[in-house]
Amino acid sequence: MASSTYAAGLILAGALLSSPAPLLAQSAPSSPNGTCGAGTIPGPGGGCMYIPQGGGQAPQIPAYRDTAWTDNYTSFAWFTNKQGKADYVYSTYNIYPNIADDFAMQRCRQTGASDCEIGPRYTNAYIAVARSAEGKVNTGYGNKSKEAKEAALAFCATRGNKCKVEKLVNGSAWKYYTN
Structure with missing residues (x-):
């Protein structure tokens, strides 16, 4: 009997030691005064997370040192809609001008x-x-x-009456982070 208890203890200990401990467990509740309780650390969004078991570290948000910008190309395609009126589609958030043109034409053909x-x-x-x-x-x-709206209305006024802005597209350059 002693040897079977000893063997069961070894199996249980082996199972506990060989199972990987989770890096982060479930989210822990924060205390009423807003601080984290015993065995927890501050987490994202103001909540608390359990301290990792098995010597793991809480994930760190990387510190970005540099920022860079990339061009954003926006292309329009013109067409006549089913009602016989001038219409348009556009493609934005493109890093290459030819891709912006291709996507605008593809969207136009889809109409x-x-x-x-x-x-x-x-x-x-x-x-x-x-x-x-x-x-x-x-x-x-x-x-x-504001500058874009004013420019569109000014150009429209040279070609017609009672102009109204119907669309505003943010085609600004993209800012991204590098390590």
Whole structure:
């Protein structure tokens, strides 16, 4: 009997030692005064997390040292819609100009239009689309949304009446972090 108890103890100890301990367990509740209780550490979002078992470390958020910018290309494609009116589609958040053009044309073809034509392409700008009462579509751009709207309305006024901004596209450059 003693040897079977000893063997069962060895099996249980072996199972406990060989099982990998989780790096982080479930989220622990925070105490009413906002501090973390015993066996917990502050976690994301103001909650608490259990301290990792088995010598593990809590995950660290990497410290980003540098930032960089990449160009953002926005392309428009013009077409005549099923009601016979001038219309447009656009593609933004593209890092290559040819891809922006290709996606805009692809989106245009998906409308079923047969007269798709690549329109203007903008780099790192806000773009506003204004339509006149006569149905003409006009674009304008700027470093800020207000500048883009003003430019689109000014251009539209040279081609039609009662212009209204119907779309604002944020085509600003992308900021990303490097290590």
